[in-house]
Amino acid sequence: MRKKIVAGNWKMNKDLVETKTLITELKNAKKTSNAEVMIAPSFTNLWTAFESLKEYGVEVIAQNMHFAENGAYTGEVSASMLNSIGINTVILGHSERRAYFNETDDLLAKKVNTALKNDMCVIFCFGEELDERKRENQENVVGNQIKNGLFHLDAAAFKHIVLAYEPVWAIGTGETASPEQAQEMHAFIRKTLADKYGQEMADSVSILYGGSVKPSNAQEIFSKPDVDGGLIGGAALNAADFMAIVNAF
Numbered sequence: 081m082r083k084k085i086v087a088g089n090w091k092m093n094k095d096l097v098e099t100k101t102l103i104t105e106l107k108n109a110k111k112t113s114n115a116e117v118m119i120a121p122s123f124t125n126l127w128t129a130f131e132s133l134k135e136y137g138v139e140v141i142a143q144n145m146h147f148a149e150n151g152a153y154t155g156e157v158s159a160s161m162l163n164s165i166g167i168n169t170v171i172l173g174h175s176e177r178r179a180y181f182n183e184t185d186d187l188l189a190k191k192v193n194t195a196l197k198n199d200m201c202v203i204f205c206f207g208e209e210l211d212e213r214k215r216e217n218q219e220n221v222v223g224n225q226i227k228n229g230l231f232h233l234d235a236a237a238f239k240h241i242v243l244a245y246e247p248v249w250a251i252g253t254g255e256t257a258s259p260e261q262a263q264e265m266h267a268f269i270r271k272t273l274a275d276k277y278g279q280e281m282a283d284s285v286s287i288l289y290g291g292s293v294k295p296s297n298a299q300e301i302f303s304k305p306d307v308d309g310g311l312i313g314g315a316a317l318n319a320a321d322f323m324a325i326v327n328a329f
């Protein structure tokens with residue numbers, strides 16, 4: 081059975097005090113679903129979050145990392161640095177990294193390799209922009225992002241990879257892909273995996289949806305057969321909203 085996952089990407093939000101407050105609120109909230117829960121605070125608060133949550137069943141994950149093992153890369157963070165504080169999962173390829181930090185498919189393929197080499201799991205993000213959807217080119221764009229970033233891997237590597245489809249036009253905009261649009265794209269993604277690696281492997285990979293998921297729409301989106309959870313931005317900054325989304329499973 082595929083894992084059901086709800087991951088909160090806090091992006092560049094929450095200082096240390098705010099991080100501690102939100103974590104306390106999350107710990108006090110009631111979890112009624114069996115979805116795996118992850119949160120991705122900023123680098124500066126990963127250790128505090130990890131220590132606070134390590135026996136609590138919420139995995140603390142990183143929002144990014146560098147492809148090099150170490151070296152002269154001022155301002156960057158390596159996989160082994162993350163490993164050393166207990167962080168074993170990293171988000172790679174988020175559209176904000178692609179758009180504002182010029183992260184290309186080739187760079188992301190290197191980051192994926194480094195993460196896997198360091199025994200980390202990867203949440204690999206991709207998604208089309210608004211004009212690409214308007215031109216009905218979304219499947220081509222998404223297919224290429226997946227192929228260029230991941231298809232150099234063998235099937236076994238995908239045990240450590242979760243995919244996250246995030247249409248750029250739905251991120252932080254309040255505009256959500258309809259549950260039908262999400263399902264249509266997730267089915268295409270699974271077929272893309274199946275064409276390359278076979279149906280059994282494709283059926284084993286969790287595919288998350290991200291883009292303005294809220295308590296009011298989570299249940300309907302998560303009810304779609306190829307949607308295995310969500311990557312949540314804005315709504316993850318509020319404990320009640322985030323747990324309502326987790327409990328939508």
Ligand SMILES: O=C[C@H](O)COP(=O)(O)O
Nearest residue numbers: 089251252291292313314
């Ligand atoms: O990583 C999360 C996504 O970018 C979604 O963000 P959002 O829920 O604020 O639209």
